[in-house]
Amino acid sequence: MTDTKTSTSGRQSYHHGDLQQSLLQAATEMIAEGGTESLSMRKLADRVGVSRTAPYHHFKDKNELLCAIAEQGFRRQESILNRAREASGTESLQAVFRQYVLTYIESAHQHREQYDLMFGREIWRNGQPTASLQQLSKESFQNWLHWVTELQQAGLLRGEDPLRTAQVTWATLHGLCRLLNDGIYTEASHLQQMCDSAIAMMLN
Amino acid sequence: MTDTKTSTSGRQSYHHGDLQQSLLQAATEMIAEGGTESLSMRKLADRVGVSRTAPYHHFKDKNELLCAIAEQGFRRQESILNRAREASGTESLQAVFRQYVLTYIESAHQHREQYDLMFGREIWRNGQPTASLQQLSKESFQNWLHWVTELQQAGLLRGEDPLRTAQVTWATLHGLCRLLNDGIYTEASHLQQMCDSAIAMMLN
């Protein structure tokens, strides 16, 4: 009768047509608005216009849904890092590095709730990270490790053991993100200054 | 009739006698065992041997209870820092600083769940931090800032603006704690190496 199926707007047939994708999108929005805690499976189902338990045919768990959303975040991070590494030929390494740090933290701040989800206890402690999420996050760090190794060899970054250096520098970025996101001890307005201070600490 | 009141062991009278303290203690234990999420007001009441809503006469909220527990954590941190600063006269500054970093991270790891509570979203984002908790955490950072300023003046730490330096160095510590606690990208067995790597980055 009416147009339904893959159309993202009109749904009144029994089968939604594209529930999985709609769920992901709506859930991402809800998390962005009010954090993981404001996302309940029931409200989500309501928002998409479907019954409470319908989502369970596309995601085994709430946990699995959250993992899927976290994965998207890791993919965004990956693309940010890749863009930076690609630009490494054109500009000065230090400028590229600084830009990356800024972009990383700004992106984490812009998608703060998703960032919290990516590294928060909700997934990594309470729930269980999906196999694919684990792999993705591992690859993400491997990417960082590779770049840090290069930057070290180029004489830009301090430190000896590349692995330790990668861990510590990343911990610094991560710590800053968390502090900014949670508003502890820091204010968002000081972002640039703190970044520069952090970079100065890491540089050779 | 029977001995009750302030006695911490025997309770069978209507009035518990020392509920507030017992609640705090039991809640701390439960959190240490299974994290914030495994602590429910009802289970807590059960554990202390009291009815579901009794705790609400001593803590307005679950939030307030959590804040009280977080406060204890801040007090422990404060004493760790104070001990370090007191020892600054006897030993070499660098050795004292290294010892502090190690102790901080080890303590955060030992009381990981409480540490997550102290800086996690549960309190600082979902709930609302108590006025006293806010003050305590602010003082905690002020303490750190003071020491960092001293260490900078003594030529031990890098950086220019003491505030930025304090923020960034602390973010590094905090980031390491979180990674260790959540087991992301790091293993607890590398703790010492990572600490030394981090310290090398901060030193002048």
Place this chain on the structure above:
DNA sequence: CAATCAATCTTGACAGTGTCAAAATATCGC
């Protein structure tokens, strides 16, 4: 086209949660 089958969605149900209101009980100041 008709019949079967698998995918998809819904309704009903259960145990668990935080927390409010009203009632019960004990302790303390007089």
Place this chain on the structure above:
DNA sequence: GCGATATTTTGACACTGTCAAGATTGATTG
């Protein structure tokens, strides 16, 4: 001993995640 006050309890409500069983549809065959 009596009344005020502090403390604890029972009942109730709305909300959560998720399981089991039934209803509805679209796809696949004969």
